[in-house]
Amino acid sequence: MAETLSFGARLAGVFDVVGQLCVGIDPHAYLLEQWGLPDSADGAREFGLIVVDAAAGQAGIVKPQVAFFERHGSAGFAALEAVLAAARAAGLMVIADAKRGDLGTSVEAYGEAWLTPGGPLEVDAMTISAFQGVGSIAVPIRLAFESGKGLFVLAATSNPEARDIQTAKISSGGSAGHTVAASIVRDVVGWNAERSSDEHGSIGLVLGATVDFGEYGIDLSSLAGPPSTPVLAPGFGHQGARYSDLGSLYGPAAPLAVVTASRSILQAGPRDIADAVRSQAREVLACRA
């Protein structure tokens, strides 16, 4: 059956009903050890299933970091497929943190891998990189709109080493004079305006909570829409940003932010993670404008 709602509309629904917290599923070797799980595909599966159980009903969204599954090869991907199936069954929205990117038929294949309804790696949205130009990801963008799925395009990431490249000034084409990050923001906002059939855009942006958006030349008010442009917001918890700063950091985009937390929740361990999700979800809810 075709999905009738766009990703953007479904995300807005989750925000309204459950809130903006997104729990990372990061089965890093040291967390597996801390959780008493083996550093293997089985360990990663067990870890992911526990996080899904803890998130179900408390948070609306989970975000598996694909790298920690890929590390175990095909067995790791089989583990990820089990975790994705469990998340879907639990009614959680899933964002695959895959940061894929390529061109032509290759990037089309990545889009098909993650956004095809009924596919083994089906998720609601994936992160994607436009280093080869925003035009290079036109096909996954089309796939997303057609199948009720979403993308989050890397724009201004939360790590300091990203600054030089992401603030570089474009000197050719229609975005001349803008920074790389701002040009990606403009293109994504434009795509949502052109293709969204409702008030919620389905192509989002990765905008780190630790970024000085003014320095990057990013106009956050352009995200408000309609159609609105969703934001994947890493950088809370261990990376330094606080939930209480959500409004001051993201301004008009704060209500559109998928607030992601990984280590600060996962370090609670398998016994206490449900409590950690519950309390952090409440904390994020309390910061809603």
Add this chain to the structure above:
Amino acid sequence: MAETLSFGARLAGVFDVVGQLCVGIDPHAYLLEQWGLPDSADGAREFGLIVVDAAAGQAGIVKPQVAFFERHGSAGFAALEAVLAAARAAGLMVIADAKRGDLGTSVEAYGEAWLTPGGPLEVDAMTISAFQGVGSIAVPIRLAFESGKGLFVLAATSNPEARDIQTAKISSGGSAGHTVAASIVRDVVGWNAERSSDEHGSIGLVLGATVDFGEYGIDLSSLAGPPSTPVLAPGFGHQGARYSDLGSLYGPAAPLAVVTASRSILQAGPRDIADAVRSQAREVLACRA
């Protein structure tokens, strides 16, 4: 047993003995159909094994495009593992065209996934993206040097939509005034100079054959070394560049170029692919300076 030779030295050995041609393994849906294979993980495995057979002894290097395996989920990765094992057994050097990229422990996990000796996805080198800053890939670079493996960092890719971002001018840090592509070239050359223990660097660059390197501010003579910086050179065949232009396109970097061809070889079909590899390998050899 630890590998005793660096990736750069091994690559130079392959160039000397077999030549510079690298055969793409791209089991795209339409090629699977043309080859009479099912559009499934099994089809992708069979396709890859046929390409490996055809390349063995005729070309030194193969480059699986990971997206076309990922499209089939964990079963696709199991197929890729079988293809990688066959390529290793055939003495082929393997470059995974994965274009991964991330930061911190996530990018470390990607490096571990592909560059760990004995791991299920072990290859000789992988392509990687530095959209989050060249500093973000410092850990995979260290892993590569430690384990005799290589990386090819996207710098100036062969697709026209990449131009605006890759020619953007950096305005902060030590690369201020350089383009994004040129700053990545400078950083990679610097890394090889700092870390290579022989005359062949192990961190390469993806520099498309269709790119005007002057416009991108890229100094190809800086790649000559020692230590030399290898180049992954897509853009030949269907994308427009000709083998006979290798010298004029890459100048001093021509002897360092991994000349990749996919569609122009793969379209020969399963019966004629061995002939296609042989004749194109000879053609590339004939263009050697």
